[in-house]
Amino acid sequence: GAVVSQHPSWVICKSGTSVKIECRSLDFQATTMFWYRQFPKQSLMLMATSNEGSKATYEQGVEKDKFLINHASLTLSTLTVTSAHPEDSSFYICSARAWRDPQETQYFGPGTRLLVL
């Protein structure tokens, strides 16, 4: 149980285009999902917290108009990188917290590697 998937697993795009990344909880309902970014040989940095049915909460320094987050259902959150630039190239990882889990465990997706040319 507690499986989180991400799609696509990797994507290459041209500068200026938009890229959508999906995060799905496959066998549980997730009221809260989190989006992280990881640069090579570095730790995960939280970008935003996504709550089902409401606006995402962004961390300081993260542009909400550039990184659009939608959490339309209890099993799906999407991150759209708009007008992508080479500096947006990174490894994007989502996590999901199960509905009514008192122990607050987050389960992570396999990540999406984005390369912007």
Place this chain on the structure above:
Amino acid sequence: AQSVAQPEDQVNVAEGNPLTVKCTYSVSGNPYLFWYVQYPNRGLQFLLKYITGDNLVKGSYGFEAEFNKSQTSFHLKKPSALVSDSALYFCAVMRAGRRALTFGSGTRLQVQP
């Protein structure tokens, strides 16, 4: 503000020997502490967590961690390392309010045959 420190960038250990990966934390209130493992080009896999109760927590793949409140530490341990344990290990603390995780910088574990 919450923070996590993993003082070692890399830990090297011979197969069959015990291993320890260190983690110290700073958080207001009672901490929720987690260990995750990351294999190359993969997401994070949950190993174990401390929420409350027994200070010694047992997790996946034979790993365990000990919560020490006085030393604000949550070191990851395993009695006998395997080559397949070689990976990147992250300690994390739950942030109050937003319920998002704050991660340490990660420790690369290298187990030599």
